[in-house]
Amino acid sequence: MKTSRVREALESGARGLYLAIISLAGSITLFVLAVVSIAFIVLGIGLFTTPVVLTAVARFANLRRVHAAEWSGVRIPIPYRQPPADEPPGAVGQVARCLRMLKDPATWRDLQWLLVDMTAGFTVVIFAPALVLYPVYGWVLALGVWRPIHEAGGGEWYGFIHVTSQLTASGAAVLGTALGVLALYVNPAIVRGHFLLARSLLAPTTSMRERELALRVDRLEETRHDAVDTSAAELRRIERDLHDGAQARLVAMGMDLGTIEALVEKDPAKAKEMLAKARQNSGEALTELRDLVRGIHPPVLAERGLGDAVKALALRLPLDTEVDVELPGRLDEPVEAAAYFAVSETLTNAVKYAEAERVWVDVHHADGMLRIAVTDNGKGGAEIGAGSGLSGIERRLGTFDGVLAVSSPVGGPTMVTMEIPCELS
């Protein structure tokens, strides 16, 4: 208990020293650079340097967020606006990026924080190392160092004590010890205080949070529309397939049976021939129904869940597939189906367009997140964009707040990663 407290105080002292140095050096440098860069926007150069500097500022702030969470358990949410998916590349994009960052209230909050960090932030946190190091100096004085200083004419002060004799030097040691003891109790609090100060400026404000909620509502509305559209289209497809396929075949079969009834005595040979045709029709109707069922909800998925359904899917592919599944339970049915069809479409792409020879599928669940990676050794060049199957998969996953990431340099390999937040049952 006692040693852990000492260790904690020393650790906080070291962290305090580190924080003091970076808040002074880092914040001043970045603040000056940011101000200069923003001023240079008038000259044009600023348009190109500002995004770089502001990104560095955000990184610097994020580093502090990490330290706050790891060292003092202070969680500081990240308020930055996400770049839009269609930000153009090159110089135009650079300007768009610059404007987006300048319009983001989080940027101006960051700059405010830099000012506070280099002054108040520094002042607060420097006490932590000071409370560790200053007692050492007190003892050093008391051990005799006060004498040469005094004899050289130095009027040495230790805190409020003017050290001129062994008695006052011993007083300095006592005061130092008291400060050391104080450090044991307040050092972690000092570091925490520094982070709380940072949080008051770095955390999103109420209006920023409201904006974030509004964005989320927009996104939900969009995905809901997509979901409704997709399922309506799906229903139309099913209706059409039933009508043109199985239903028509059953009607034909009924007609054949009627004819057979009439023929059976007059022309048994002809009747037998038609019976064979009727049987063939019923078999084909079954095949069509089976394909339709597989398209709506694959039977293996219903029977075994996502893992085995993906394995069964891999067995039907005309290429070498390695499937690695780590799912210690079943997923919710809608999520399971969405994930299955997403994997199915991705694999179809790999076969059809990527000309791949091998595919690796990795399915696992951790920290409330289903992660699926599909990698192929094909020719790459896949993109999420209008009309591509990947956008369809993205929309499908979007309904469940899932995301899709594609890495597919020309020449391959293609790696499609999907993440869906969900729980196992």
Place this chain on the structure above:
Amino acid sequence: MRVVLAEDLFLLRDGLVRMLEAFDFEIAAAVETGPELTKALAELQPDVAVVDVRLPPSHTDEGLQCALAARRARPGLPVLVLSQHVEQLYARELLADGNGGVGYLLKDRVFDAEQFVDAVRRVAAGGTAMDPTVIQQLLSRRSSDQPLGALTPREREVLELMAQGRSNAAIAGQLVVTERAIAKHTSNIFAKLDLPVSDDDNRRVLAVLAYLDQGR
């Protein structure tokens, strides 16, 4: 020959009972749920079990699981699994113990009563009856591989029927050629695929399937 039948849809169960009885099978029990099936298989010791994959109460692959469990308890217990759809995954699970006496067919196969009954008899005798769909999928998957590519179209046809579990006589009947011609084809196939020659029908199928399945 005593049969235990498990099928949850009344119409199909009734139809299967009538069909099997017409071909002189004795229906020891016709049940509709997984637990009933497990009980019937343990108590009645039938010669063959005809089982639907999907059974109550779970309506998942309960029938298949019961069949696999029963075969673990009594190795080689002949089981013919029927399904509305065929999955290679399930076919592999059934064949995994290498004991033979298994079948896995689409429900549509009951349309052809004689072929279906033939499959039941084959399974009961310790042979194999694999649905053509399973075999075709396996063959098409590996069509680019060298040894399979070396087969003539006729040999591929024979291989397909052989993998379903047909005997040389049956294959000859179906392809309308002499049994001697089939014997020649099969020995060519065995040589090209580097499979051990065996007289036993069941071993023959397992060898073919193992070959088709290798490297997976």
